[in-house]
Amino acid sequence: MDKQALWYVGGQWVHPDEAVISINDVAVLRGYSAFEALRTYNRRPFHLDKHLTRLYRSAELIELEVPWSRESLAAIIREVIERNTYKHAAIRILVTGGESEDSILPTRKPTLAVLITALGERDMERFAQGYKLITTRLQRTEPDAKTTNYLVAIRALKEAARRNASDALYVDEQGHVLEATRSNFFIFRGDTLITPGAGVLKGITRNVVLDLAMERFPIEERPILLDELALADEAFITSSSKEIMPVVQIDELKIGKGLPGRRTYELEQRFIEMIEQGDF
Structure with a gap:
């Protein structure tokens, strides 16, 4: 600091x-x-x-x-x-x-x-590596409100660190994958981009990415089942600080080929172009 x-x-x-x-x-x-x-x-x-x-x-x-x-x-x-x-x-x-x-x-x-x-410059080497995430069944209150009550998030992040992961994905009682502790979650199934539309804090970067994707990919805002992760070709998270960050592994499951996917990379390039043009 x-x-x-x-x-x-x-x-x-x-x-x-x-x-x-x-x-x-x-x-x-x-x-x-x-x-x-x-x-x-x-x-x-x-x-x-x-x-x-x-x-x-x-x-x-x-x-x-x-x-x-x-x-x-x-x-x-x-x-x-x-x-x-x-x-x-x-x-x-x-x-x-x-x-x-x-x-x-x-x-x-x-x-x-x-x-x-x-903040430093964009870390494209980290983008190329992607993130490993874990899932957690810990539940939050008032997910729509951004408050300093991070009890659940801190516990989930401690568990992620113990398992050599970067973050944790919340999974609710119905088996729906919601979001990470400080970022929104997306998957690609083929060319279709899917992200939860309820039970999450809808991030500003999330909404920007949806706008960028709208011109290129079909979009579904709906629950993502935990079992559906095995069918995902690509996954990524979004936040103000991380922008778009590929997810290559969740628990012991490799996403797609275990590498950042071409569709995620395309969205990242669209995001970078928007920033460089000052279109925000």
């Missing part, structure tokens, strides 16, 4: 080692807070307005009032970008629940924090 970065926390501009949130904030005591994560390309935020829409939606779902307007939040985010020198960056927007007098119900105004960290 760059200790010289400038973050916006509670109305103050601070370096990371100066950032403070009250121990009495229910974000700390109870994990009650909403957040959003986005990135920049060449100092320009990727679909900022859509990320703000999702932040307000997440807060609404958990009944957390956001006392800042979209315009003021956007202005703070742009100032965070301007005050730092990163070409590419990851930005996290946190709206805490606020301080509490009884350690459970918030009684004071939420705290706003906007954090920024540098």
